Amino acid sequence: MLAGKLRPRPEPAARKALQHAIAMNLRIERLVDEKDTVVFRASGRIDADHLDMLRGLLEQEKGKVAIDCREVTLVSREAIRFLAGSEAQGVELTNCANYIREWIARERRGKQRS
Numbered sequence: 001m002l003a004g005k006l007r008p009r010p011e012p013a014a015r016k017a018l019q020h021a022i023a024m025n026l027r028i029e030r031l032v033d034e035k036d037t038v039v040f041r042a043s044g045r046i047d048a049d050h051l052d053m054l055r056g057l058l059e060q061e062k063g064k065v066a067i068d069c070r071e072v073t074l075v076s077r078e079a080i081r082f083l084a085g086s087e088a089q090g091v092e093l094t095n096c097a098n099y100i101r102e103w104i105a106r107e108r109r110g111k112q113r114s
Contacts, residue, residue, distance in 0.1 A: 026050045028057065037064040037092075043071030048078040055082070058091060070095035080107055 029041040038061045046054070058065055067086065075083070084104045087093050096104075 028054070030057070035064070037066055039066045039068050039094075041068040041071070043073075045074035045076075046072060046079040046083075047074075047076040051078060051082050058086065064092070065090075066092035066094050068094045069097065069100060072097065072100065075100060075103075080104055084108060 026042060026044045026046055029043075031039045031041055033039060040054075040057060054067075067083070069083075080100070080103045083093060083100070084107050087104070093104075
């Protein structure tokens, strides 16, 4: 859980990508907390069309990264797989709705059986 106050601090190269909402379904805001964790606050729906952009944003960061899902309203199966994989690689997922957490857990269990 990320505590404390977040402050916007977009990097120049990422500014355009962060301000651009793909198909007006997803908005991403880049924030940095007091521990210098970069937090991508997502709002709206995340589907397969957004994953390349999200992957690119995560790859640009060198330190600790988190995705805040508090305002995420809907996710596709591809997005769930992406979030699960990101978390497995060290990205912290915060404020996920119960259905997102449960779906991620089901996807992981399904992979373990395969």
